[in-house]
Amino acid sequence: MKELVEYLVKSIVDSPQEVLLDAHENDGTLLMELKVADDDLGRIIGKNGNTINAIRTVVQAAATSHKKRAKLDVLS
Amino acid sequence: MSTLEIEEKSVEDAISLACEKLKLPPEKLEIEVLSKGSSGIFGIVGAKKARIRVSAKELPAEAARERAKEILSEILKHVDLPTVVESESKNGHIYLNIISNGSGLLIGKRGKTLQALQYLVSKIVQKETGENVSIIVDTENYRSKREDSLTELAQQLCEKVKKSRRPLTTGPMNAQDRRIIHLALKEDQDVRTKSKGEGNLRRVVIYPVKKGKKSHKTVPGEENTRE
Numbered sequence: 001m002k003e004l005v006e007y008l009v010k011s012i013v014d015s016p017q018e019v020l021l022d023a024h025e026n027d028g029t030l031l032m033e034l035k036v037a038d039d040d041l042g043r044i045i046g047k048n049g050n051t052i053n054a055i056r057t058v059v060q061a062a063a064t065s066h067k068k069r070a071k072l073d074v075l076s
Numbered sequence: 077m078s079t080l081e082i083e084e085k086s087v088e089d090a091i092s093l094a095c096e097k098l099k100l101p102p103e104k105l106e107i108e109v110l111s112k113g114s115s116g117i118f119g120i121v122g123a124k125k126a127r128i129r130v131s132a133k134e135l136p137a138e139a140a141r142e143r144a145k146e147i148l149s150e151i152l153k154h155v156d157l158p159t160v161v162e163s164e165s166k167n168g169h170i171y172l173n174i175i176s177n178g179s180g181l182l183i184g185k186r187g188k189t190l191q192a193l194q195y196l197v198s199k200i201v202q203k204e205t206g207e208n209v210s211i212i213v214d215t216e217n218y219r220s221k222r223e224d225s226l227t228e229l230a231q232q233l234c235e236k237v238k239k240s241r242r243p244l245t246t247g248p249m250n251a252q253d254r255r256i257i258h259l260a261l262k263e264d265q266d267v268r269t270k271s272k273g274e275g276n277l278r279r280v281v282i283y284p285v286k287k288g289k290k291s292h293k294t295v296p297g298e299e300n301t302r303e
Contacts (some may be wrong), residue, residue: 001154003154004151004154007150007151007154008151008196008200011198011200012200012203014198018114033125048275048276050195051195051196051199054191054192054193054195054196054199055190055192055196057184057188057189057192058189058193058196060185061155061181061182061192062154062155062156063190065155065157065180065181066156
């Protein structure tokens with residue numbers, strides 16, 4: 001799951017080397033916290049949060065296929 | 077694909093000659109420098125010409141289609157379902173079809189997951205190629221089925237509007253769904269359609285056109301550019 005988020009985020013941002021993803025599991029829920037370069041923050045959130053919501057939707061579908069839950073937060 | 081070998085005084089000269097011959101800008105060329113060439117002493121003794129080998133890069137449309145397929149496959153690798161991706165270019169759109177086991181997981185509620193996949197693949201392809209490409213992701217013919225049921229919904233609402241002579245509003249819909257409704261009722265002279273609301277809450281209103289009055293339907297082009 002972590003790899004999927006990393007792949008998506010790194011493909012979208014301008015500074016992939018500054019992508020940091022922290023993940024910990026709690027009661028079958030995978031909580032992921034994402035940090036990107038300041039300049040990429042807008043890029044990863046998107047207009048009206050469209051981009052981050054699309055990433056969340058895809059990640060949730062992937063998590064469901066593994067019978068898990070996943071949450072993704074962006075830290076700024 | 078045609079490959080050319082060109083000899084010129086310098087690599088730069090050779091590249092510009094290649095551009096001229098292939099009628100392509102330098103960024104669309106695959107260039108391999110065979111020998112850099114040297115001017116020798118005073119440009120006379122031991123002067124060697126530069127040699128390069130050039131070929132046109134893969135057609136952009138083809139490359140984008142391949143890339144789109146790769147990206148979608150990469151995403152689907154992380155989903156625990158057997159999936160195969162087919163790709164096809166048609167009428168300027170890239171169609172990606174996911175063949176899977178028929179669970180609705182990749183579709184999501186009202187096609188939400190499918191929409192998200194499409195959005196992300198388009199976004200990544202656009203970032204990589206710098207070009208605006210239209211990518212449509214589908215699975216199990218969801219999109220054409222959706223089109224059929226939305227067209228039917230449009231017809232039903234349209235009948236009600238004609239009977240009651242009052243406008244009716246659909247539920248919130250995304251741009252593609254709204255477009256289907258607009259197109260379904262485009263030909264009907266007794267009603268006109270208009271999108272209302274903001275963002276995710278945008279919906280279609282179907283208005284009756286008063287008899288005797290000249291119909292002033294929304295010009296399709298005008299509305300569709302916003303969709």
